[in-house]
Amino acid sequence: MPTTARGAPAPTPTPSLAPATPAPGTLFAISDLHVRHDENKKVVDGLWPDSEHDWLLLAGDVSESVEEFEWTLRLLRDRFARVVWAPGNHELWTTPGDPVQLRGEARYRHLVALCRTLGVTTPEDPYPVWEGAGGPAVVAPLFLLYDYSYRPAGARTRQEALEIADRAGVVCTDEFYLHPDPYPSREAWSRARVEETVARLAAIPDGMPTVLVNHYPLVREPTRILRFPEFALWCGTEATEDWPVRFRAAAVVYGHLHIPRLIRRDGVAHHEVSLGYPREWKQRAGAPAGLVRILAEHT
Numbered sequence: 114m115p116t117t118a119r120g121a122p123a124p125t126p127t128p129s130l131a132p133a134t135p136a137p138g139t140l141f142a143i144s145d146l147h148v149r150h151d152e153n154k155k156v157v158d159g160l161w162p163d164s165e166h167d168w169l170l171l172a173g174d175v176s177e178s179v180e181e182f183e184w185t186l187r188l189l190r191d192r193f194a195r196v197v198w199a200p201g202n203h204e205l206w207t208t209p210g211d212p213v214q215l216r217g218e219a220r221y222r223h224l225v226a227l228c229r230t231l232g233v234t235t236p237e238d239p240y241p242v243w244e245g246a247g248g249p250a251v252v253a254p255l256f257l258l259y260d261y262s263y264r265p266a267g268a269r270t271r272q273e274a275l276e277i278a279d280r281a282g283v284v285c286t287d288e289f290y291l292h293p294d295p296y297p298s299r300e301a302w303s304r305a306r307v308e309e310t311v312a313r314l315a316a317i318p319d320g321m322p323t324v325l326v327n328h329y330p331l332v333r334e335p336t337r338i339l340r341f342p343e344f345a346l347w348c349g350t351e352a353t354e355d356w357p358v359r360f361r362a363a364a365v366v367y368g369h370l371h372i373p374r375l376i377r378r379d380g381v382a383h384h385e386v387s388l389g390y391p392r393e394w395k396q397r398a399g400a401p402a403g404l405v406r407i408l409a410e411h412t
Contacts, residue, residue: 138166138245141404144368145174145387148181152391156401157185162193169193172368172386173201173328179213183227190231197234199254201328206290217294247408250363251317255310255327258303263333263345278343285347307352314360322363330367331356357381364407373402
């Protein structure tokens, strides 16, 4: 499959469902690098592929700073055969300390343009086909938000859910820094992204497996173990609950929760691949979570 290491991604080729000789390479994933923390930046500087054929799926929350975002993607782009990025909420924040003060959709489009100058695949580009270990599969980076539909028990409306979260002392920083411009709300932006993404996923050839890469989980189940369950409000949308089965996912990759683990639902592997904040990964036994192999069970 043709790729461009520095320019725009090459068009998606017509996939072969069963190549006679699988291409070499491993599909790796990681998310929530949060490189504004020096400890995390050192971890990122130590990320290397196993071979020149390996791809990296980057499921969001690289940094709030555009400068640090570019540093990270440039570093990883130079090491992996292809880097595929799906945005997290932190990339979309407009913080006082960032010289780039674009908001909402304009900020997202700015990051997409930057990725294209680096040769990094985004949700706005043709979906590439992974033909290495565990393939072939269409790798679909998704840009989806949340619509406050992961509500706590007893909350019938968004406002009731937010009031319950507020009483529990749980308020996501998105409420201050993630602006939906030009949409009237984050829910409206979320609905628009869901509609656009459904159309693109539905166009993938029948019978072709997918790897769905999103910052937020596509099903609610992973949020059930949150220490503060009210935070689930900012963790996805019920609109994607059937997507892993509907769109033939061989694997789902997500982050955001900072709880790295693997669960299986309806036969689909859901990989939470967060690095997380230093205060979190330092409490775990062993080294910080690193690269996660995707489709390993299919090899």
